[in-house]
Amino acid sequence: MKDQTPLSERIITRGIQITGYSSVLFVVLILYFLISQGAPALFEAPLKSLAGIRWYPIENYFGIIPLILGSLVVTIGAAVIAIPFGVGTAIFISEVAPQWLKEILKPLVEILAGFPSVMLGFLGILVVSPSLRRLFDLPTGLTALAGSLLLAGIAIPTIVSISEDALNTVPRSYREASWAIGATQWQTIWGVTLPAARSGVLTAVILGIGRSIGETMTVMMVTGNAPVLPIHLNSFISPIRTMTATIASEMGEVATGSTHYHVLFLIGIILFLISLIVNVTASAIVFRQPKRAERILS
Amino acid sequence: MVNLALAWAEAYQKIKPDVRISVTGGGSGTGIAALLNGTVSIANASRAIKSEEIDTAKKNGVDPVEFVVARDAIAVIVHPKNPVNRLTLQQISDIYSGNINNWSEVGGENRPIVRLSRETNSGTHVYFLETVLRLGSKDNKTFFSMDTLLLPSSEGITAEVSDNPNAIGYDGLGYMVPEVKMLAVAKEAASGFIIPSAETVNDGTYPISRDLYMYTNGQPVNEIKAYLEWIISPTAQEIVTKLGFVPVKSTSAGSTP
Numbered sequence: 001m002k003d004q005t006p007l008s009e010r011i012i013t014r015g016i017q018i019t020g021y022s023s024v025l026f027v028v029l030i031l032y033f034l035i036s037q038g039a040p041a042l043f044e045a046p047l048k049s050l051a052g053i054r055w056y057p058i059e060n061y062f063g064i065i066p067l068i069l070g071s072l073v074v075t076i077g078a079a080v081i082a083i084p085f086g087v088g089t090a091i092f093i094s095e096v097a098p099q100w101l102k103e104i105l106k107p108l109v110e111i112l113a114g115f116p117s118v119m120l121g122f123l124g125i126l127v128v129s130p131s132l133r134r135l136f137d138l139p140t141g142l143t144a145l146a147g148s149l150l151l152a153g154i155a156i157p158t159i160v161s162i163s164e165d166a167l168n169t170v171p172r173s174y175r176e177a178s179w180a181i182g183a184t185q186w187q188t189i190w191g192v193t194l195p196a197a198r199s200g201v202l203t204a205v206i207l208g209i210g211r212s213i214g215e216t217m218t219v220m221m222v223t224g225n226a227p228v229l230p231i232h233l234n235s236f237i238s239p240i241r242t243m244t245a246t247i248a249s250e251m252g253e254v255a256t257g258s259t260h261y262h263v264l265f266l267i268g269i270i271l272f273l274i275s276l277i278v279n280v281t282a283s284a285i286v287f288r289q290p291k292r293a294e295r296i297l298s
Numbered sequence: 299m300v301n302l303a304l305a306w307a308e309a310y311q312k313i314k315p316d317v318r319i320s321v322t323g324g325g326s327g328t329g330i331a332a333l334l335n336g337t338v339s340i341a342n343a344s345r346a347i348k349s350e351e352i353d354t355a356k357k358n359g360v361d362p363v364e365f366v367v368a369r370d371a372i373a374v375i376v377h378p379k380n381p382v383n384r385l386t387l388q389q390i391s392d393i394y395s396g397n398i399n400n401w402s403e404v405g406g407e408n409r410p411i412v413r414l415s416r417e418t419n420s421g422t423h424v425y426f427l428e429t430v431l432r433l434g435s436k437d438n439k440t441f442f443s444m445d446t447l448l449l450p451s452s453e454g455i456t457a458e459v460s461d462n463p464n465a466i467g468y469d470g471l472g473y474m475v476p477e478v479k480m481l482a483v484a485k486e487a488a489s490g491f492i493i494p495s496a497e498t499v500n501d502g503t504y505p506i507s508r509d510l511y512m513y514t515n516g517q518p519v520n521e522i523k524a525y526l527e528w529i530i531s532p533t534a535q536e537i538v539t540k541l542g543f544v545p546v547k548s549t550s551a552g553s554t555p
């Protein structure tokens with residue numbers, strides 16, 4: 001049978017196909033570039049140095065563990081703050097707030113999402129970190145906590161905006177069924193609406209965390225950038241140094257092709273792997289086989 | 299020294315509108331590396347060229363010629379309410395290496411010391427490490443204490459020092475603001491404590507001062523020659539003073555390091 005599709009349509013289909021494949025291609029190319037520039041670090045820098053706890057690259061100390069843990073501490077802190085706030089705000093906007101308030105809040109949150117992070121950094125230096133120092137009587141306010149607070153500020157709009165969309169797509173009939181059997185509004189939200197929007201909310205959380213682990217400018221300005229191993233309980237209120245801040249502040253100066261340069265790319269690979277793990281875990285949860293009860297219900 | 303280079307370029311282009319000078323920051327290493335790669339005509343550096351860099355230059359067929367264009371001093375700064383007014387180089391070294399952790403050990407209040415430093419890619423960082431932390435000795439392997447805060451900008455340092463009475467910081471004399479207090483520094487306790495200023499830097503009494511350089515590839519010709527001659531002229535050296543650096547007095551001809 002002859003293909004009846006008009007030429008223009010076939011071109012459009014092909015065009016869309018190419019853009020779809022190109023994102024895969026770009027990820028592969030970026031990965032190739034990262035590995036080709038970062039892998040030499042494993043041979044050039046002694047493993048003892050890489051696994052060490054001192055990061056002082058101008059004298060060939062390349063201990064990356066403090067940087068990895070530094071990033072994790074800030075990101076976990078940001079997640080602990082941002083997830084309850086973000087999801088809570090989304091539930092309020094979608095389920096509780098009256099229509100007029102909804103129409104004010106949603107655009108406001110989206111404006112917040114477009115706020116340049118360097119401005120948040122200024123806010124951090126001038127307001128957040130001095131107040132943290134006074135509030136907790138710390139030696140300095142330039143700490144992981146300041147970074148976490150500001151990163152939460154960056155992650156929250158993403159989480160709110162996407163979670164709210166997900167909650168909105170839950171059919172009204174679900175809620176009506178829940179109210180019909182006598183559930184309160186809170187029981188409906190917690191037991192019906194939120195689980196039904198689970199995959200969307202989870203995507204929102206992952207994207208929010210993804211934004212905060214990759215965020216550079218803000219953490220560079222407020223975390224103090226001291227490459228200390230954050231293993232004590234008070235590490236949260238001490239200065240730390242993240243992987244992103246290290247790459248950003250050192251890449252401009254480093255001699256192309258030197259060990260330091262390759263180690264910075266190695267840090268890039270680690271960052272890439274971390275976000276890959278986060279994403280894979282997320283999709284594993286989202287796409288897991290529904291339980292039997294859920295299959296019957298849906 | 300990017301502020302200075304920018305101010306010079308701006309002033310020069312007002313005098314000679316047909317000459318275009320673009321200035322990029324990033325640290326002394328960046329500038330010298332760019333000169334060696336042939337991407338810039340002049341490299342500004344707040345430290346002298348290293349022997350490895352001269353080797354690379356020779357390999358690339360570049361012949362770096364050195365000009366001293368201004369002088370700079372590093373001021374050690376604290377919060378204005380900090381009662382400490384003076385420190386010896388040895389005390390500053392002990393503070394930054396983590397041997398002294400409380401202001402009471404150097405005659406101040408009972409407060410923890412928060413150490414602030416410029417990032418490792420800054421020429422100021424390296425200069426401070428070599429001259430103060432290691433007291434100018436090549437065999438000295440003292441490190442910055444690991445909990446030293448590395449701030450990416452001068453503004454970050456002055457903002458924290460002017461707000462935090464625990465903090466000690468250092469930065470170029472050109473970056474000083476009235477909100478911070480400069481300490482008098484002595485090479486040794488017996489040699490007298492000197493507050494940094496244009497006079498004390500030029501007469502060589504202030505211990506933490508250095509020369510600022512421009513490097514060209516080979517003896518400069520035409521436009522670049524004219525520019526470098528203008529830079530050591532009194533007009534251009536006035537800009538140096540205005541920015542808080544210290545002007546060079548003698549006319550220094552280019553020399554191969």
